[in-house]
Amino acid sequence: MQESKKYTYAYPRPAVTTDAIILKKGTAEILLIRRAKDPFKNRWALPGGFIEMDEVLEVACKRELKEETGLTIEKLEQFQVYDAVDRDPRGRTLSVIFYGFVEKDAQVKGGDDAAEAAWFRMEHLPELAFDHADIILDFLRLLGQSR
Template identity: 75%
Template sequence: MTHTYKYPRPAVTVDALILKKTTAEVLLVKRAGKPFKDCWALPGGFVEMDELLEDACLRELKEETGLVLNQVEQFQVYDGLERDPRERILSVVFYGFAEKDAEVKGGDDAAEAAWFKPDELPELAFDHATIIRDFLKRLGQ
């Protein structure tokens, strides 16, 4: 499928907000490349032309952390005009829950992957601190 447009349009990414079921720890990855190299962020990335959003999220989650989930649920779309310094990007955020003993490791363009307590999060890339705060507020935490 090829499209040609005269006007600029945003790119679409997905982010995975994954919590451990019993501890509510948040899964983060340390970015291996620019922008925000060496900063922590939610696992995620660009949607490929031939994949559905949920599939893209599950793929990025596996590639960046080794964690395999069967499904995630859509939370919200983040569309801040300057949320990414590369270009105009809309991010569809999905959430899911992992078992308390879920192990993760950095892969693909993630240098590391680790679990963090919600009240002990490191400085985060993009608008990911806002995303996590919004989600935890919705959960009532």
């Protein structure tokens, strides 16, 4: 048996993604991307995506954020894991949510899997993909706010 296959098991394993809640400092604005692909094509979502096998979670989140919005951020904090069995129509997917803050003048532009990237006021969020509306609401509760 090859060493690389030593601990391979024949049971299903979930996919892992990271998503980013990015807020502009001193405002009520959050960064969203418009999805370019299914599922939820053209629906708005938090920036994020699948981790690569050689990445730690925070690095994956920063990479996806850069690819989808052009935004580079130094510091992210882990918020929570979302693991509802049916949260992603592509299959069993766990998402680790990170958050961070940027200056008011931060500019973004859609790229990679994002047709567009834009800032939205919390009180005027569009319909969101996946369970991202619940994620944002949970985060606002943590901050002691609500929409």
